[in-house]
Amino acid sequence: MGLGSLEIGYIVSIIVLLCISQCYAKRKVFNIIEVGATPDGRTDSSKALRTAWSEACANNGGGVILVPAVGRFLVLPVLLQGPCKGTIELQVDGDLLASSHKAFAIGYSWFKFYGVNNLVIKGLGRFVGRGRTAWPYNTCKYGSCSRLPITINLQSINNLRIRDITSVNSKLYHFNVHGCNDVVFDNVKVIAPGESPNTNGIHISKSTGVTIKNSFIATGDxxxxxxxxxxxxxxxxxxxxxxxxxxxxxxxxxxxxxxxxxxxxxxxxxxxxxxxxxxxxxxxxxxxxxxxxxxxxxxxxxxxxxxxxxxxxxxxxxxxxxxxxxxxxxxxxxxxxxxxxxxxxxxxxxxxxxxxxxxxxxxxxxxxxxxxxxxxxxxxxxxxxxxxxxxxxxxxxx
CATH class of the missing domain: 2.160.20.10 (Single-stranded right-handed beta-helix, Pectin lyase-like)
Incomplete structure (x- = not known):
């Protein structure tokens, strides 16, 4: 005996709901506040961010790391690396704030992402580099450079998407893309004064298949x-x-x-x-x-x-x-x-x-x-x- 149209429709609906449920199960959200981040702009939230990253990275199907739009999160230099078990999304809706302390004026990276396949960085929040506290230590014009931190350092990543993010007053480069493949920047904003030294907006090297579109870049290099x-x-x-x-x-x-x-x-x-x-x-x-x-x-x-x-x-x-x-x-x-x-x-x-x-x-x-x-x-x-x-x-x- 064949199935009627109502029965077929009911079965299809169940399958669709199961598929949606599976998709959402794979996109589990890891809110950095729930693992100890404090949005006061003073308390170090680096450990909470690393914890959220580790949990999302280990989750089958990956996950969404949420920086909620509830304030400013102080983050010291962090390494966020793979491989991970699925696509990782860093959803930045609040502000991420670099340290203004002299001890963090010299260094290679503020945020370093390494060895991750299928990475998305998006949101209406900002990476605030507080570059004015570090630019006096830039000695490049004298021929020997003290290394200042890159705001977002992206290395050895395949399938990278960066959307709607704003980088403000980086200490050195805003974005560095090295050894990556299949990269898209869309609707990205870069803001720093014209006199800020060596603050390249987006620097690309040893990378293939990069698209930069619909973006606004105002910087010092x-x-x-x-x-x-x-x-x-x-x-x-x-x-x-x-x-x-x-x-x-x-x-x-x-x-x-x-x-x-x-x-x-x-x-x-x-x-x-x-x-x-x-x-x-x-x-x-x-x-x-x-x-x-x-x-x-x-x-x-x-x-x-x-x-x-x-x-x-x-x-x-x-x-x-x-x-x-x-x-x-x-x-x-x-x-x-x-x-x-x-x-x-x-x-x-x-x-x-x-x-x-x-x-x-x-x-x-x-x-x-x-x-x-x-x-x-x-x-x-x-x-x-x-x-x-x-x-x-x-x-x-x-």
């Missing part, structure tokens, strides 16, 4: 920077400024740096930055290759150096006597297209490539960059092979 081994990165709808722009490099300082390939920046805006889009390599460098780079549909507003390739990079006057670049990094197949706006310096386009490995396949299409002062914007080219298509302002030097 590069909004987004790429180090060795960055591959297949897409940046879309990012506001940068203040800051030092979006930078590939500096590269070539160390032996055996992996190549950089497949970086695309689109539909983004730079406001009041020192640089726009740039590639920089050390003047005397170890060999590697930078290729397949695209900057398309980019607006510049009052940017000092909107377009730049600098293969004679050497900060702090370390090689001030170098007149030409002997960089051994090959830059090739780079497109600058539909880039418009204003330059605060008359020299709006700088393409200074290596004398021993000239840039190849550099393309300028539809560039319209006006100088804010009197006179017209200009460009300079050294050791460059490529092509240009009108309209072009400044006139092409290719």
């Amino acid at each position: 590069d909004c987004i920077s790429f180090g060795r081994g960055s591959k297949d990165v897409k940046i879309t709808n990012v506001h940068c400024g203040p800051g030092h722009g979006i930078s590939i490099g500096s590269l070539g300082k160390f032996l055996d740096e992996p190549n950089i390939n497949g970086i695309a920046v689109r539909d983004s805006k730079f406001v009041g930055t020192t640089n726009g889009v740039q590639i920089k390599t050390w003047s005397k460098s170890y060999p590697s290759v930078v290729s397949n780079i695209t900057f398309v549909n980019v607006e510049m507003y009052n940017v000092e150096r909107p377009i730049m390739i600098d293969q004679n990079y050497c900060p702090n006057n370390a090689c001030k006597n170098n007149k030409v670049s002997m960089s051994r990094i090959q830059i090739k197949d780079v497109k600058f297209e539909n880039i418009w706006g204003t330059s605060s310096e008359q020299l709006a386009v700088t393409l200074k490539c290596s004398q021993v490995f000239p840039c190849q396949g550099i393309v300028l299409n539809n560039i319209n960059l006006a100088f804010n002062g009197s006179g017209s914007s200009t460009s300079i080219c050294q050791n460059v092979e490529g092509s240009a298509s009108r309209p072009l302002r400044p006139p092409s030097c290719l």
Whole structure:
């Protein structure tokens, strides 16, 4: 005897409810207050956070670690590592507060996430780095750097999602992504003063398949920077400024740096930055290759150096006597297209490539960059092979 439609519907409903029940059972919530965190901004909640992480990590199916929107939680430097038994979500709805004590001004990381597959960091809360207490200890401008803590250090992670999070006043980088695969930043906010030293917004190295979209970055160094081994990165709808722009490099300082390939920046805006889009390599460098780079549909507003390739990079006057670049990094197949706006310096386009490995396949299409002062914007080219298509302002030097 067959089942009627009512019986079938009832069975289907039971199956659906069981599936939902199973899904929610796997997404168990671990509230840091329930394991001892105190939202007063003074009491150390590090142990509670580590406990919640350990319990979620050991739970079959993973879990959600909840930082509730009930106050500010003081957290000292923590290591949160895998492997875990399922997807881990760090739901940050309250504020996480770094220590302002001098003892924690020097160090490698504030939050370090390591060896975790399927990690989500999200929420409307903030990571408050209290960088003003540490910036006086930054000695990089004198040539030797005291290591200050990165706010969120992400290493050896596959399938990483960061959404809606705000990082404020990091002591050093806001986000560092190293050795990761399949990474998405969406609707992330980075906030620090323009004069805050070495506060890169998002730094990427030895990582593949990274997307950064719909984000606002205002900081004291590069909004987004790429180090060795960055591959297949897409940046879309990012506001940068203040800051030092979006930078590939500096590269070539160390032996055996992996190549950089497949970086695309689109539909983004730079406001009041020192640089726009740039590639920089050390003047005397170890060999590697930078290729397949695209900057398309980019607006510049009052940017000092909107377009730049600098293969004679050497900060702090370390090689001030170098007149030409002997960089051994090959830059090739780079497109600058539909880039418009204003330059605060008359020299709006700088393409200074290596004398021993000239840039190849550099393309300028539809560039319209006006100088804010009197006179017209200009460009300079050294050791460059490529092509240009009108309209072009400044006139092409290719």
